[in-house]
Amino acid sequence: MGTTVDARKFAETKFDYIVVGGGTAGLTVASRLAEVSSLTIGVLEAGTSGYGDHNIDIPAYSGRALGGPYDWHFQTTPQPGLGGRTLPWNRGRVLGGSSALNYMTWNRGSKEDYDAWEELGNAGWGWDSLLPYFKKSERFHPPPPEFRDNHQASYNEPNTSLGNDGPINVSYTRDFSPSHALWHATFNELGVESNPAHLDGSNVGVWTTIVAVNPETATRSYATHYCLTPPKNLHILTDAMVEEIILEKDDGEWAATGVRFSRYGDTYDVSASREVILSAGSVQSPQLLELSGIGRVDILGVAGIPVKVESPKVGENLQEHIMLPMVFEVDPSLPHPDDLFVDEIAATAYEQYQRGKSGRLTVLPCSMCYLPVSRLAPADDVASLLSKSRELERFGPEEASILSRRFNADKQLGQVEFVFDLGNWNPSSSSDEEGKRHCSMLLVLQYPFSRGSIHIGPDAGPRAESPPTVYDQPLIDPKYYGGPHGELDLQIMLHGARFAQKICSTKPLKNIIPGPVSPSLDVVTDDDLRSWIVENTITDWHPIGTCAMGGRAGREDGVVDERLRVYGVKRLRVIDASVMPLHISAHLQATVYAIGEKGADMILEDAGLRSQ
Template identity: 70%
Template sequence: MATDIKITEAEEFAARKYDYIIVGGGTAGLTVAARLAENPALTIGVLEAGGNGDGIDNIDIPGYSGRALGGPLDWHFETTPQPGLGGRKLPWNRGKVLGGSSALNYMTWNRASREDYDTFEELGNRGWGWDSLLPYFKKSENFHPPPPAFKDLHQTTYNEPSEFLGENGPINVSYTRDFSPAHAYWHATLNELGIPSNLAHISGNNVGVWTTICAVNAKDSTRSYAAHYLSSKPTNLYVLTHALAQQVILEKSDGPEQWTATGVRFTHGHRDFIASATREVVLSGGSVNSPQLLELSGIGNPKVLAAAGIPLKVDLPKVGENLQEHIMLPFVFEVDPTLPQQEDLLREEVAKMAYEQYKTDHSGPLSVLPCSMAYLPVSTLTSAEVVDDLFSKSKELTCFHPDHAPILSTRFEKGINLGQVEYVFDLGNWNPSFTPDPSLGKRFCSILQVLQYPFSRGSIHIPPNNPTASDSPIINPQYYSGPHGEIDLEIMYHGAKFAAEKIIKTKPMNEIVLGLAEPSGTDEKELREWIVRNTITDWHPTGTCAMGGRAGKEAGVVDERLRVYGVKGLRVVDASVLPLHVSAHLQATVYAVGEKAAEMIFEDAGV
């Protein structure tokens, strides 16, 4: 655990000379920091804007997942008003705590299909395909196999003996101790619709229906997250919390890279400090904060920097561009009133009993997480004619880089078997806009529908007029906007019809589901309007500091070694480097990015 990690004072931190400074103590940042600290000859510093979340129930207890969103451990970001969502703004929750968003998420542990990672190599980023990344996925993991009885009871299958799951990593991953009583209906219903159970969903193809693994320690049913990379308590790693990075310090140098990163200016307790790095500065602020800090440091699009009043040092127009995000629809259905609900935990007597059971034997409602999953191609959800039309429209788009466009378009070709839409099933009401009358005593279940390969492209930039790191950046995902956004809307519409007219009306699911609660119907006009009013984020932003591949800075911000173009000694290591989105929840992939980055840093330094 992270309990005894050395958290220093600001003066002490700034006085020390570091080989490497990592900005952001989140999922990727702590992975990199801990791995670099395995070399005792190096001195590593980590700057984290949040505090230490060790021992906080809202982080540790699986059944409390989501409670920390919007609280003091959250950055409280939000989007600009989105025309494609009827002018709504969406909250963009991100973890502001040691461990980052891995401390706040819903703990889903999965991977995309092989083809998703192989596209990174197809773009010219050598070493980023499935075969190259698999060792790094495994390096982060400590998989706990489930009891044998779980295989039939809860459909907990994986490759056994597994060549695809790690056994010695810092992040404990397992199937949950207990399962929702409705989970038993999920596999059977999808199977009835002709969708097979995927017996090896972690091994390079996630298409089908399956029970997900979670980032949970099977020994005590607690969240396992990035702060646990520090459990070895390295004496050469220094962490400063509540430290907000303001700027990467760049010094003029000779050669093709005219600037060198030599440190970081940060604030702590309303005071300014500078920390120096003799080898490299590594930005691990995530898809929001990493492009923000690059721009605050004078690296980015000249127009953005001029409007902000920041002198241009490195002309890099793709900083903050290429924003991609999974978008989600939360359907709500009325369900058999005898089934338990997560909402029951809001009742004092139920909450007390559940907490006592959890603390006694690590089981019960507080050990349960959403784990009923399915990833399906668009061809499963609608007619061949609709898919052909999407294919034709996607080939006509001109808003993508020429290297990206054919990859996005070919995902609609006949015979392609990729998880373009994800469904997650769970008891309870998961729609933040739906507030039923509690006096009616109705019970609900939800299906979350998530678009995996968005065509919508947005941006994240600093605001104009002399911004600082304390000013929230301008987050504009451009959901459903433009011709590319129209493709996203069309896929979500057909996916919605499948959820509301097929999944819920098929046995045995129809034995417990009484009817549609939100939306109220599936008339095309009504359903399309409901989609616009109810689409929300799935908290998986990527792409804002993407790997450029063979196109270089015309298409990205960093090279295949994650080095920022035009700057010596500066890398970005987090989800922002992914050039195209992947069909998976992101945390396992981000850990793999951090593991691979640490090894590359060692290789490039010759240490």
């Protein structure tokens, strides 16, 4: 795809809007604004274009780009709740952002997840208001009837909840892992019903997920597909690192007038006559706000950055899905992802993929189940969790009520996600032994009570000798399992791990699982399992909340208002996952596209413009 290549020409262009970050939300916003032909839109992306790279495009290669040249290579601070471990936090440094690196899962949270945002005072962010924007981003490809029957690839018909003409192609995979045929039957045996309408406002139950794949080409569909052929009024500059937002006084108030960026050693200023839109993601949007003088007084003071706008919640409220990969042996006769590293097998699979857009290179993890804690734990334990959640002091009354009532017996919300896949997803577990193959049961906490932060350095101590820059990694501290909030998360994960063991010892799934690997049979007691959980928990790459909508509490509880405008700064918005005030029970990408779609619509509405 084409991008602007002349940085000086880009800097001299008279832009109406500058979008910082050419990722999932950024390209959504920019392309929708560019539909108004009278506007001129600029996008600055720190990474390069990976369009056409097999490690991005081919479904079964998902994950291979993690840790490579398209990755920011972030990592957390040492986590006391994880025994002092640090975790890698992979984020996309590439046109398309993390939508170019993820595992392509396409789902939505429950209706109540989004209604909770509105309940906090963020008008227009409930399920009913967001659904049109979910649909606007997507083009759903229905599978043939026999496919639905064979793979339980079902959805409500007639289809009223999925989009038909959006830029992101979503579909069921062409082929499935051999274990998938056992997934629904195993949960049904455990009394968990299949959910044929998991995109319609409730994801509770077992189902087969759709993915962001174009079935016509069998390739990843991601944010670059919003602008494969950019119109003349959309200018995209890659390999451009934004260093700060330029703020100037306007009638006594600070206003964003442009940004400063560098490219190949040269630095440029570029202006935006209408607005600057920050879409750098949950890690770098708060980082850039702080580097520009917007944030907590103490953080900026220690960093040596003059405070322009005091905004105490910048970088706070970090919430992240917590993932626990449990590893089991699996029948070695089954086709396995590791086979694709064998030259002869890989060559045959690639030939089939090229010839028919089918076969093993189209397989993705598609076996999903979301369950409330009440399905995982005895009633007395759930009551204890509810009681402990009400004792937590950090949250305001509205947020505390939302978080606690998710434990109520009548609430059918997916608090824990279960995903099954062939292969070893645990970086702490040893690789397959000779003659043995592994599978993974992933359990993911959806509504964490832990709250962390992302800030510029230094971490502690006296004032910095020189202010940090965008080239210094921010301090990412999710506070996994930290304090009484994290203790609640750990207890939920303990119940989830026990249920995961039960799943893998239930037929028909049990028929292909000879036994456990990690945790081993030596992990018996709850104390043993808790220790193992602490040693093996990893990230699920779903951070949100660091520039959250403040709702009725305003700047005391957030960074942006319900129109995504930054408190205390004119002509500056944040539009990405960081604006989400509470986490959702879902993978993020579909929601981030919807945020981008809605954000663009708000910009046009506030400017008195409409797409043409």
